[in-house]
Amino acid sequence: MAQLPNSLEARDTAFQLHSYADARRQEETGALVIEKGEGIYVEDINGKRYIEGMAGLWSVAVGFGEKRLVDAAARQMEKLPYYHTFTYKSHGPSIELAEKLVEMAPVPMSKAYFTNSGSEANDTAIKLIWYRSNALGQPERKKIISRVRGYHGVTIASASLTGLPNNHRSFDLPLPQILHTTCPHYRTMKKDGESEADFAKRCAQDLEDLILAEGPETIAAFFAEPVMGAGGVVVPPDGYWQAVQPVLKKYDILFVADEVICGFGRTGNMFGTETYNLQPDMMTLSKALSSSYQPISALLINDTVYQPIADESHKIGVLGHGYTGSGHPVAAAVALENLKIIEERDLVGHVRAIAPTFQKRLAGLAENPLVIETRGIGLIGAAELSHEALAATPGALGAKTNAMFHDKGLISRNMLDAMAFCPPLIITEAQVNELFDIAEAGLKAVQESL
Ligand code: PMP
Numbered sequence: 001m002a003q004l005p006n007s008l009e010a011r012d013t014a015f016q017l018h019s020y021a022d023a024r025r026q027e028e029t030g031a032l033v034i035e036k037g038e039g040i041y042v043e044d045i046n047g048k049r050y051i052e053g054m055a056g057l058w059s060v061a062v063g064f065g066e067k068r069l070v071d072a073a074a075r076q077m078e079k080l081p082y083y084h085t086f087t088y089k090s091h092g093p094s095i096e097l098a099e100k101l102v103e104m105a106p107v108p109m110s111k112a113y114f115t116n117s118g119s120e121a122n123d124t125a126i127k128l129i130w131y132r133s134n135a136l137g138q139p140e141r142k143k144i145i146s147r148v149r150g151y152h153g154v155t156i157a158s159a160s161l162t163g164l165p166n167n168h169r170s171f172d173l174p175l176p177q178i179l180h181t182t183c184p185h186y187r188t189m190k191k192d193g194e195s196e197a198d199f200a201k202r203c204a205q206d207l208e209d210l211i212l213a214e215g216p217e218t219i220a221a222f223f224a225e226p227v228m229g230a231g232g233v234v235v236p237p238d239g240y241w242q243a244v245q246p247v248l249k250k251y252d253i254l255f256v257a258d259e260v261i262c263g264f265g266r267t268g269n270m271f272g273t274e275t276y277n278l279q280p281d282m283m284t285l286s287k288a289l290s291s292s293y294q295p296i297s298a299l300l301i302n303d304t305v306y307q308p309i310a311d312e313s314h315k316i317g318v319l320g321h322g323y324t325g326s327g328h329p330v331a332a333a334v335a336l337e338n339l340k341i342i343e344e345r346d347l348v349g350h351v352r353a354i355a356p357t358f359q360k361r362l363a364g365l366a367e368n369p370l371v372i373e374t375r376g377i378g379l380i381g382a383a384e385l386s387h388e389a390l391a392a393t394p395g396a397l398g399a400k401t402n403a404m405f406h407d408k409g410l411i412s413r414n415m416l417d418a419m420a421f422c423p424p425l426i427i428t429e430a431q432v433n434e435l436f437d438i439a440e441a442g443l444k445a446v447q448e449s450l
Pocket residue numbers: 057058116117118119120122151152153154225229230258259260261286
């Protein structure tokens with residue numbers, strides 16, 4: 001990308017350090033600068049239009065340019081642009097949103113706690129779990145288990161939960177109390193001759209073996225996404241959750257469902273918890289909660305979690321935790337309006353209606369010889385490319401394909417060589433076809449260029 005002096009691209013390179021980028025490469029190539037968006041499309045500063053095939057970062061459920069969210073923010077800005085929820089204070093939007101989320105929860109939940117990002121929600125979950133263990137007189141019960149390739153954020157604790165090397169390497173992570181168990185990706189993790197059903201059972205056995213090796217009385221909680229997102233869209237094999245959940249129950253280990261991507265319709269139910277019949281004690285929510293129009297996240301906790309925490313805060317005299325922006329009134333007002341849109345337009349029913357086309361077109365990408373596996377559910381999916389097709393370096397072919405998709409007007413995201421697709425939930429059937437027509441053409445062009 002040629003950078004004109006004083007252009008936005010040049011100023012971006014000069015002044016901004018980016019997330020999930022190679023800073024030296026950034027200095028050379030610059031960034032794609034997006035200016036506006038409408039529906040499933042965004043437009044860059046040069047007027048080129050793209051399908052936002054990732055809904056931003058798996059998040060803009062109702063699409064770009066939704067006026068009702070703009071108006072909800074403006075109304076709240078005028079009335080009360082900021083207030084907090086510390087020290088026995090509150091405000092309408094946070095109260096309404098807490099009530100709404102507890103009512104929407106697919107399993108009994110007792111309280112909502114607000115944070116500003118998925119990372120903070122998971123980080124707060126860990127702190128509350130540790131606080132609870134102390135409250136219960138079980139100070140040794142502090143270890144947390146998550147999964148290899150799980151993604152739970154980037155704060156010191158949530159990055160430790162995340163089971164991806166790039167989030168640990170050179171950051172001196174993970175924290176020693178955080179352990180990782182087997183990733184439920186059948187193709188890469190199965191043993192020779194192991195059936196999918198046996199693999200699902202072995203994942204649960206691996207979890208139990210880890211618990212026993214560490215000492216069950218030291219394990220406080222298990223964190224997992226119903227469907228893994230940023231680790232490459234890993235849909236668990238049949239029988240996985242049925243095998244894993246009894247292990248947690250057996251050792252009295254709390255289950256935290258990270259619904260940051262799955263929540264609010266993505267998998268064809270309001271929550272991934274419903275899709276997989278999960279019984280979490282806590283749920284973390286963000287992204288589609290406000291369609292990312294405002295940064296907001298929430299943690300739902302059941303009564304088993306709440307009661308000891310309440311007792312401990314009473315004993316100490318205060319729950320010493322909270323963010324200035326927790327339950328921010330503008331973010332909460334936008335989230336409430338966003339949830340109204342999701343319900344009024346029955347976006348969950350829409351996902352269910354359109355998912356068969358989405359999944360069929362995704363599976364069709366496997367006709368290209370570069371594609372070695374496709375996987376997905378609802379309106380989320382990935383096509384895994386054979387990295388050997390280009391070079392031994394994992395991720396090189398994914399990056400090349402990503403650039404080709406961009407050229408052809410589709411914003412996707414390569415997690416190494418897995419090309420992810422996670423469009424806004426409002427996408428129409430015709431637009432699903434438009435998205436995959438571009439992906440097919442892009443893959444063909446990459447294949448021909450090799
Ligand atoms: N959990 C999951 C499942 C996520 O996908 C993400 C973000 N991709 C997070 C947590 C972290 O959220 P944030 O980037 O808002 O901190």
